[in-house]
Amino acid sequence: MPKTQEPDRPALPVARGTADAAPADASHLHRTVLRRMRFVMAAICSVALCALMAALYLLGLMPGAVAASGAALILGSVLAFALVFRWRLNLRATDPSLTVPMTMVAVLCVLYVMAGSDIARDTFVSFFGLVLLFGVFRYTTRTLLQHAGLMLLGYGVVIFLHWHGRPAGDGLLVDAARWLTLATVLPLFTIVGGQIMAGRRAAMQRLRDSEERFRRLTALSSDWYWEQDSMLRFTTLSPGLEAKAGIGPARLIGRTLPQVAQAPPRTSWEAYAEASAAHLPFVNLECQSNDDSGTLRWLSLSGEPLFDPDGMFLGYYGTGRDITEHKQAEERIHFQAHHDALTGLPNRLLLLDRLEHAIAQADRDGHALWVVFVDLDRFKRINDSLGHKSGDLLLQGVAQRMQSHLRPSDTIARLGGDEFVLVLSDWPAGSLSLGLMQQMLDAVRAPFAAGGNAITISCSAGIAVYPGDAGTAELLVERADVAMYRAKEAGRNNAHFYKAEMNALAMRRLRLESELRSALEAREFVLHYQPQMDLATGRIVGVEALLRWQQARPGLTQPVDFIGIAEETGLIVPLGDWVLETACAQAVAWQRSGSSRLRMAVNLSARQFAQKGLVATISAALQRSGLEPSLLEIEITESLMMADVEQAVTTLAALKGLGVHVSVDDFGTGYSSLAYLKRFPVDVLKIDRSFIRDIVSDASDAAIVAAIISLAHSLGLTVVAEGVERPEQLIYLASCGCDTVQGYMVSPPMQADALDQLLRTVPAALPARIGAGQRRA
Numbered sequence: 001m002p003k004t005q006e007p008d009r010p011a012l013p014v015a016r017g018t019a020d021a022a023p024a025d026a027s028h029l030h031r032t033v034l035r036r037m038r039f040v041m042a043a044i045c046s047v048a049l050c051a052l053m054a055a056l057y058l059l060g061l062m063p064g065a066v067a068a069s070g071a072a073l074i075l076g077s078v079l080a081f082a083l084v085f086r087w088r089l090n091l092r093a094t095d096p097s098l099t100v101p102m103t104m105v106a107v108l109c110v111l112y113v114m115a116g117s118d119i120a121r122d123t124f125v126s127f128f129g130l131v132l133l134f135g136v137f138r139y140t141t142r143t144l145l146q147h148a149g150l151m152l153l154g155y156g157v158v159i160f161l162h163w164h165g166r167p168a169g170d171g172l173l174v175d176a177a178r179w180l181t182l183a184t185v186l187p188l189f190t191i192v193g194g195q196i197m198a199g200r201r202a203a204m205q206r207l208r209d210s211e212e213r214f215r216r217l218t219a220l221s222s223d224w225y226w227e228q229d230s231m232l233r234f235t236t237l238s239p240g241l242e243a244k245a246g247i248g249p250a251r252l253i254g255r256t257l258p259q260v261a262q263a264p265p266r267t268s269w270e271a272y273a274e275a276s277a278a279h280l281p282f283v284n285l286e287c288q289s290n291d292d293s294g295t296l297r298w299l300s301l302s303g304e305p306l307f308d309p310d311g312m313f314l315g316y317y318g319t320g321r322d323i324t325e326h327k328q329a330e331e332r333i334h335f336q337a338h339h340d341a342l343t344g345l346p347n348r349l350l351l352l353d354r355l356e357h358a359i360a361q362a363d364r365d366g367h368a369l370w371v372v373f374v375d376l377d378r379f380k381r382i383n384d385s386l387g388h389k390s391g392d393l394l395l396q397g398v399a400q401r402m403q404s405h406l407r408p409s410d411t412i413a414r415l416g417g418d419e420f421v422l423v424l425s426d427w428p429a430g431s432l433s434l435g436l437m438q439q440m441l442d443a444v445r446a447p448f449a450a451g452g453n454a455i456t457i458s459c460s461a462g463i464a465v466y467p468g469d470a471g472t473a474e475l476l477v478e479r480a481d482v483a484m485y486r487a488k489e490a491g492r493n494n495a496h497f498y499k500a501e502m503n504a505l506a507m508r509r510l511r512l513e514s515e516l517r518s519a520l521e522a523r524e525f526v527l528h529y530q531p532q533m534d535l536a537t538g539r540i541v542g543v544e545a546l547l548r549w550q551q552a553r554p555g556l557t558q559p560v561d562f563i564g565i566a567e568e569t570g571l572i573v574p575l576g577d578w579v580l581e582t583a584c585a586q587a588v589a590w591q592r593s594g595s596s597r598l599r600m601a602v603n604l605s606a607r608q609f610a611q612k613g614l615v616a617t618i619s620a621a622l623q624r625s626g627l628e629p630s631l632l633e634i635e636i637t638e639s640l641m642m643a644d645v646e647q648a649v650t651t652l653a654a655l656k657g658l659g660v661h662v663s664v665d666d667f668g669t670g671y672s673s674l675a676y677l678k679r680f681p682v683d684v685l686k687i688d689r690s691f692i693r694d695i696v697s698d699a700s701d702a703a704i705v706a707a708i709i710s711l712a713h714s715l716g717l718t719v720v721a722e723g724v725e726r727p728e729q730l731i732y733l734a735s736c737g738c739d740t741v742q743g744y745m746v747s748p749p750m751q752a753d754a755l756d757q758l759l760r761t762v763p764a765a766l767p768a769r770i771g772a773g774q775r776r777a
């Protein structure tokens, strides 16, 4: 592992203890260092030369004046160059290192000294060589040859001067021989030196290229480079760390990883400590560290151990990466996978996970926990009538209200649609109660402002208690769901505890649901028909089609036992279509067999009524059967119409447009407003049998029935009284002017054949039965 940088090498794109300069600054720094180095080397040579001259003078080999003036010349030129460097004048030259001028000045100085001396030429020749030698580290072959040529020329000048100063001396011949030797050797020497230089420059260039590639790669890559010493302290960090993760190297240099970062939540440094103690490589080690602005960032490091040739551990080197965004995306995905997008509440997956933890905690602490299944009452109707946006706002509001009644340790989850599950754990013993649940339900029931509407919605809740009701998370939720159904059946807007027998009921429901699905295909449904008698004439004027489920076992099932589930599961739609088709076909069949023209009343459920293609379906049934529209009567309950008045008015108007009759079923039992009644395009009011039952004994019922009949007549509607079982009821109804009656007194619902039989005998039979009844009364 490199500890220091070579002085003449371009700086690596790494920081050593301080923040790095930009790459351009690094290369500028590199050149400045080179220039200084050269100047210092030239100055050392010059000082060495002065020292040598002083020694020659002391040994008596050089005249004092020559030595002094030579030394002054050399030191003066070094000083001049120093000033040139100091004021950066060299930067204006094409060769800012000034190697060539310095060499030239050095040669001139030597020539000057030689000109004033007559001994020790070899020494001076050596100086030429020395000067050239330094040049080897800088010059090309060509420049070396030029300088060698200049030197030889200078030497030639010296010989010439000596020739004239001291002619005919032996020394001149020796000088000439030396000159010739130099003239032969120097070119060779310079060529070799130039080659060495060229090789060295090429090697340097390759190194620079490689480092430049490394620098570019690290600049492009999202990774950064790092090195650690044998004590696992950071020694080297590439600029990427600061640029990409906002962490200045000063914070890391000299420190170990655990000193500057922390292990991710719920983990430790154990694995890293083991790998680094064993000098093993590690990959994608994740940790967290604050950046310089204090923001917590995620880092991922991979490292390789570094050993010297003797196998001695030197430290680690490796790469690092800022994975904060990746981690944040991962967290977002994790959140989305575990939470409901609309409310931000935990979803089923997270609920079950939390519930399992709560169960484990309850086991440890020995306390109970509640799982509460909450379902909004009639949410679908609100969603369909006010739109999904209002429905969404409502769900968010409900979630907030429930949450405000919980403790921070509780969980509230949304399973989808209008279903929520609460996990109440860690409540003080005895503090959980049904009253508390009711308080929460009441809070939910306060009006909401959603999309400009004030909406009121209630909810039903089922409670399963751990450990009494179930031992696993799944089963607890299931049982709370069963209890919630019980709460719905018991009239909604209340909370019920799970009881073991509910499970049997729920199982029955499940079985029923799957049996219902196959019953349609197996043609197990039949229609029974109940006659409606005109009170004035005693004639059968219509029938109501009533659905029955005929199975081999248990036999005939009444609609009250399966219509609700068919409605919940949506099966009522195909089932209702079948009823419509069959009833219309039967009415036409009776007409064709010679029976009178009976009006056929068919019940519509809420789901059917909300179907977009309802009018088209009825029209198609009429066309296929050939039934006259006025002979079809659609029965819609009063509460169904009041659920969404505007929608009901539109649909009823469309039905009226077809020419069919519309009757209001169970009239008097709902929240109907008389003001609304005149807006509905209906033909018939069917008084609910709960008013008829005590009509003779209860003065209020009698008054209500009389008022309904009078009101209906004043609105131009006809009245059918349901559930007429006794003659005295019939007599009272007749006295109030009721138009039509339906009930066991006239006939119970019966199969088509039986009714056909009855119709053939009725003109005589019915008035006789009624007459007998009247007599009994």
Ligand SMILES: Nc1nc2c(ncn2[C@@H]2O[C@H](COP(=O)(O)O[C@H]3[C@@H](O)[C@H](n4cnc5c(=O)[nH]c(N)nc54)O[C@@H]3COP(=O)(O)O)[C@@H](O)[C@H]2O)c(=O)[nH]1
Pocket: 530, 544, 545, 546, 547, 558, 559, 560, 563, 576, 579, 603, 604, 605, 665, 666, 689, 722, 723, 724, 725, 742, 743, 744, 745, 749
């Ligand atoms: N959406 C659909 N709903 C349907 C269909 N077929 C029936 N129903 C609805 O089921 C409810 C129960 O119907 P059912 O058990 O057939 O009871 C009807 C009569 O048997 C009963 N009735 C008639 N006369 C008397 C009587 O004198 N006493 C007495 N205790 N009961 C009597 O009343 C039911 C008819 O009521 P209504 O529909 O309100 O006129 C019932 O609500 C049906 O609407 C179907 O095809 N689709």
